[in-house]
Amino acid sequence: xxxxxxxxxxxxxxxxxxxxxxxxxxxxxxxxxxxxxxxxxxxxxxxxxxxxxxxxxxxxxxxxxxxxxxxxxxxxxxxxxxxxxxxxxxxxxxxxxxxxxxxxxxxxxxxxxxxxxxxxxxxxxxxxxxxxxxxxxxxxxxxxxxxxxxxxxxxxxxxxxxxxxxxxxxxxxxxxxxxxxxxxxxxxxxxxxxxxxxxxxxxxxxxxxxxxxxx
Amino acid sequence: xxxxxxxxxxxxxxxxxxxxxxxxxxxxxxxxxxxxxxxxxxxxxxxxxxxxxxxxxxxxxxxxxxxxxxxxxxxxxxxxxxxxxxxxxxxxxxxxxxxxxxxxxxxxxxxxxxxxxxxxxxxxxxxxxxxxxxxxxxxxxxxxxxxxxxxxxxxxx
Numbered sequence: 001x002x003x004x005x006x007x008x009x010x011x012x013x014x015x016x017x018x019x020x021x022x023x024x025x026x027x028x029x030x031x032x033x034x035x036x037x038x039x040x041x042x043x044x045x046x047x048x049x050x051x052x053x054x055x056x057x058x059x060x061x062x063x064x065x066x067x068x069x070x071x072x073x074x075x076x077x078x079x080x081x082x083x084x085x086x087x088x089x090x091x092x093x094x095x096x097x098x099x100x101x102x103x104x105x106x107x108x109x110x111x112x113x114x115x116x117x118x119x120x121x122x123x124x125x126x127x128x129x130x131x132x133x134x135x136x137x138x139x140x141x142x143x144x145x146x147x148x149x150x151x152x153x154x155x156x157x158x159x160x161x162x163x164x165x166x167x168x169x170x171x172x173x174x175x176x177x178x179x180x181x182x183x184x185x186x187x188x189x190x191x192x193x194x195x196x197x198x199x200x201x202x203x204x205x206x207x208x209x210x211x212x213x214x215x
Numbered sequence: 216x217x218x219x220x221x222x223x224x225x226x227x228x229x230x231x232x233x234x235x236x237x238x239x240x241x242x243x244x245x246x247x248x249x250x251x252x253x254x255x256x257x258x259x260x261x262x263x264x265x266x267x268x269x270x271x272x273x274x275x276x277x278x279x280x281x282x283x284x285x286x287x288x289x290x291x292x293x294x295x296x297x298x299x300x301x302x303x304x305x306x307x308x309x310x311x312x313x314x315x316x317x318x319x320x321x322x323x324x325x326x327x328x329x330x331x332x333x334x335x336x337x338x339x340x341x342x343x344x345x346x347x348x349x350x351x352x353x354x355x356x357x358x359x360x361x362x363x364x365x366x367x368x369x370x371x372x
Contacts, residue, residue: 094343106328106340107269107321113256119274
């Protein structure tokens with residue numbers, strides 16, 4: 001009998017152990033999720049995250065946010081269909097309209113005034129070969145967005161121009177993004193260098209692209 | 216030398232590539248229908264067509280127009296008979312007239328892209344053309360009339 005039971009025992013033990021392990025792992029995972037929520041962070045996407053450091057990610061995004069909400073970035077990401085203008089982000093004089101492709105309408109297209117390079121002189125039109133707003137079907141609004149809302153929006157391919165995280169990282173050095181640091185005479189620069197911005201941008205994304213707490 | 220095509224005529228001009236197109240059109244070529252207003256793309260008096268777009272020639276470097284097709288008010292129609300020119304005469308739209316070559320050139324792009332514009336479409340297209348005499352209501356009326364003429368003309372063809 002002893003031998004028989006000694007033979008049986010090994011058959012039951014692994015099943016019990018596996019069941020216990022599954023329960024332990026589930027509890028730990030659940031605790032980890034709950035802990036994340038208690039920290040006040042909302043994870044956007046875990047599937048592609050290189051590292052998940054919510055503290056580092058959110059801290060970097062708050063730097064990114066100050067740049068994106070500066071006039072040099074926000075003025076072309078308005079909540080309406082008229083771009084903003086100036087360091088006080090007033091509605092662009094002449095009320096140019098976004099148009100379907102973001103490049104204006106009929107006699108009021110962006111490139112009619114905005115040349116390939118900055119026009120010399122105070123408050124003359126700044127320039128870039130591809131000057132435009134986001135298109136009508138992908139407005140990518142910055143104006144009025146909270147840090148939480150903007151972070152969620154930026155990482156959502158349905159709202160960011162169908163960009164993956166890799167494409168978002170590459171976008172930090174997009175020529176039109178860089179134009180913010182060459183704004184023409186009479187316009188303020190974003191609150192940090194492009195190098196510092198790009199570093200914060202990449203840090204935000206590579207650490208999980210977490211959104212700051214909505215509260 | 217810079218090669219230009221203005222009103223379907225070829226020109227070779229000796230100018231700095233950064234010279235505003237307006238300077239070349241008025242001072243070198245001698246076509247003075249296009250006016251200088253503000254010089255900083257704020258008023259629309261200097262609008263000409265560059266490959267069909269209503270660009271402001273005061274901030275457009277001549278190098279941008281090299282090898283491209285430029286049309287000024289003088290070249291808008293063969294006999295000053297563009298529907299807008301006819302409507303402008305019919306209603307007597309201008310007061311002092313200084314801004315009106317720019318007004319008509321902007322309106323021509325509007326009518327090409329939108330043959331039946333609403334008041335809002337007109338406002339959206341013409342918001343960058345300032346008239347110090349305040350002839351805006353007649354401009355709007357003139358554009359509507361020209362649109363009708365254009366539609367009637369295209370029906371006949």
